[in-house]
Amino acid sequence: MTNGSFTMRLPTPAPSIVSTTDPNPEDDSLVSNDFSTTLGALILCLVILLGVPGNLFIVWSIMARIRRHSVTTFLILNLACADGFLMALTIFFVIYLAKQSWIFGTAMCKGLFYLCNTNMYASIFLITLMSVHRLVAVVFPTRVSLIASPRIAKRVVVGMWVLVFIISIPSLVFRNIRVDEDEMGKPRMVCEPNHTLPRHVRFQYAFETVSGFILPYAIIITSYVLILRRLRQTQFRRKVRSEKLILAIVVTFGLFWFPYHIINMIQVAAQWYPEDSPTREFLDHIWQSSRAVTSALAFISSCANPVLYTFAGKSYIRQNGFAFMARLFEGTSLEQVTKKGRNTNSESNVGLNNVVSIDNGGSGINGNVG
Template sequence: MDGLSLLDTDYNDTYLDERFYFEDNIDAFGITMAILYPLVCILGLAGNSLVIVAILKLDKMSSSTTVYIFNLALADGLFMVGLPFIASQNFQNRWVFGDIACKVVMVLDGINQFTSVFCLTVMSIDRYMALADPLRFARWRTPRCAKIVSAVLWLFSLLTILPMALHFSADKGLCIPELVSDSWWLGILSYTFVMGFALPFTMMTASYTALLLTLRLQRLRRSTPNQESHRLERQVTRMVVAVVVVFGVCWLPFYTFNFCSLHQSGLVLTFARAFECMVLLSYSWSCANPILYACLSDTFRRHFRTLLCPMVKSSPSMQCNTERYDLNDTGDATLPA
């Protein structure tokens, strides 16, 4: 679980005393974070909104791939909604929105975080089925099936996060979990790490590794060299490396700092600020997905160009016929999931 839950501390009284002991003067770090938080929020909302509009207007969720990408963008966009609340608490050193709002924000924050990760994981499996053996898995890759799977992911995220999110309270001035015991908190950290990072990361890595091995084997089996298959393999390799690296870079430091907080006998200012940077880094992952679409997918580049440059439509010679761009084609192999 991200944001307010693991944002600041190991949640003991020592931390709370030190947190409020820190000077309230606005220094360079505070100003920098005050700029970065809204910047990440705006970029995340704008980028994911663009993906959603592109899919609804130009693709109309005609494939399983775009159904999953739509739900990923929706979860990532809604994930950004909780960022202003976190920024406010960090900047003011207190939660000013009330106890009910604390619980609601944490529930929504957790649902969107886990749904985003789960969607990315399912998309890695979908990519394997689409490129390894499309005919064999065709009945599992229909838009209807993808919508059912996506609905299950949202429900599973709610059930996964609800018991923990309801333990949050703003009674002590910060929106933090009510600490039952050290072992309870260690269990929560381990649970979120496994469900939110370790298991999805392992499944993504396994799916993409199997996909790359399958594509290479298919290419080697051909009697004559095929430039198109070799190009496809290179594109998928770039996509795999980008997805796995970005996911790991954005989330592993966050969970690492959470476990390190268990061994902090007294939280120092440097650790608290580094922790805050890790939280912001984890949120920036939701901004990275639309950028990956634009950089790695020819299809989405064309969709984005159509939406952002409407004047192109006025020139028949430059007009982009979006109907012929099917996200199930080989260009879809470069999608970041």
């Protein structure tokens, strides 16, 4: 989940630890907003309670209960690991909001928010890969083992993680600790973005929203449009649970992250107005008062997937107990591909049944990833 100065992004500082006398257009700290910080802390507590055990259960189900790891389960495993790791870090942000002061030092200030940022990119990129994989499975069902083989999937995911850690660097550079004062005049430490120039703000948040939301969602939407067009061209009319599950993941991620990126764009827009402009003051007030809550909401996306999987696999719970999620992913009764020699329509339908059905427990594609 999770950023280009993500979560509890608290308005800006100076090159190192500076005092509140330093003039800055982002001078009001978000931790000074009692309502926003309280609500944000409550949301994050809920996220910890649901997200940590939920994602650990997904990892355990895939690693310990599934013999053959499909491309789909491999992507889900990476997503669960990323989300579970983020959930483990959430306790630091709860303490930050509760104490309204950053007590963990400069290195943790930079490092934790950097890791949150990598989670945001990793989550949306993995979801995008899921959507592209479904596209390949539906449009090229007889070639999916070649185009989207487990070996290729491994290489793509490794490359994705390298890219994620590189493009998250701005959240490491543009963040530092600033000395602030609470309502009683006592000093407190604020871990927040360090934007010394307006163009830094415009670059970081615009880049974050375009690369971490707009472009991936454009690919996802295009993939599903092509999938629907392909399904209409064939005789394949079954309601596919795996398609619905992945679509639910896509929609859920978008709903929880959309407010965060709207606030990003509001902050970027504010930088185009003079500091004494009423419009600038109005826009600054909106993003400053909303940042903590929208960042906390974004965290929810990292604990929502276990809930979605539980609903998708509820029919297996009574029969399989704690192994229900493995049963959901594994594909123990995938339909068999028919022999060669069938016509194109028949072959396409068989391929679609084979690669996207989990109605009978299928996970999405044959082939080990391990």
